[in-house]
Amino acid sequence: MTMDAERTMQFLFALRSKGVTDKRVLEAMEKIDRGEFVRGHFAERAYDDLPLPIACGQTISQPGIVGLMTQALNVQPRDKVLEVGTGSGYQAAILSLLARRVYTIERHRTLVAEARALFDRLSLSNITTIAGDGSFGLPDQSPFDRIVVTAAAEDPPGPLLAQLRVGGIMVLPVGQSDAVQSLIKVTKTESGLEYDELAPVRFVPLIEGLGQD
Ligand code: SAM
Numbered sequence: 001m002t003m004d005a006e007r008t009m010q011f012l013f014a015l016r017s018k019g020v021t022d023k024r025v026l027e028a029m030e031k032i033d034r035g036e037f038v039r040g041h042f043a044e045r046a047y048d049d050l051p052l053p054i055a056c057g058q059t060i061s062q063p064g065i066v067g068l069m070t071q072a073l074n075v076q077p078r079d080k081v082l083e084v085g086t087g088s089g090y091q092a093a094i095l096s097l098l099a100r101r102v103y104t105i106e107r108h109r110t111l112v113a114e115a116r117a118l119f120d121r122l123s124l125s126n127i128t129t130i131a132g133d134g135s136f137g138l139p140d141q142s143p144f145d146r147i148v149v150t151a152a153a154e155d156p157p158g159p160l161l162a163q164l165r166v167g168g169i170m171v172l173p174v175g176q177s178d179a180v181q182s183l184i185k186v187t188k189t190e191s192g193l194e195y196d197e198l199a200p201v202r203f204v205p206l207i208e209g210l211g212q213d
Contacts, residue, residue: 018064032090049062049064056111066091079098079099083105085105085106085149086105092127106132106134134149146169165188171198183200184198
C-alpha cells in the first residue's frame with residue numbers, strides 16, 4: 001500500500017487534529033511513507049493513527065505521538081540527534097529529513113538490520129544505526145543537540161542527560177511500564193534542567209542489555 005493523495009490528506013488531517021502544526025514536521029511526515037515501515041497484514045493499517053506490531057514483539061509508535069515528539073524536539077538543520085529505540089526506523093527516518101545526522105540505537109539486532117536495509121533503500125544516508133543498550137547513550141558521539149527516547153523509563157536516564165548539550169532538548173516517556181506514562185520535554189540550560197509535561201502516553205519499557213534476537 002502507498003500513500004496516495006487522499007490518504008496523504010487524511011493522514012495530515014489526523015496529525016493536525018492531534019496538535020501537530022509545525023510545517024517542517026508535517027512536510028517530513030508527508031515525505032516519509034509509514035507504509036514502508038509496517039509489514040504483513042498490518043500494512044493496511046499503516047496510515048491509521050495507531051501503534052502497530054513490528055518484529056521482536058515491539059511496536060511502531062502512532063503517527064500522532066511521533067509528530068508531537070518530533071515537534072517538541074524542535075530539530076534544527078545543523079543538529080546531531082540521538083534516538084534510543086529504533087524499532088521500525090520510522091521516527092529516525094523523519095528526523096533524518098530535519099537534522100544533519102541521526103544516531104539511532106536499538107537493543108534487538110533483527111530490528112537494527114531491518115531498519116538499516118530500509119534506510120539504504122530509501123537513500124537516507126545521514127542515519128547511523130547501532131545495536132546496543134541505548135540507556136547508556138553514545139558517549140563517543142556526545143554531546144547531542146537533541147535526544148529522543150521511544151521507550152519508557154521511570155526517570156530520564158542519567159547518561160542521556162549528561163550527553164545532552166547545554167541548550168539541547170530531550171523528549172521521552174517516563175513512568176511505570178504497566179501504567180499511563182507522561183511524555184516529557186527536558187531542556188538543558190546553563191543553570192540546570194527544565195521539565196515540561198506534554199501528554200499522557202503508553203510506550204513499551206526501556207529494557208537493559210541487548211535482546212536475544
Ligand atoms: N521509534 C520506533 C519507531 O519509529 O518505530 C518505535 C520504537 S518502539 C515504541 C521502542 C523500541 O525501543 C523497541 O524497538 C525496543 O526494542 C527499544 N528499546 C527498549 N529498550 C531499549 C534500550 N535499552 N536500548 C535500545 N532500544 C531499546
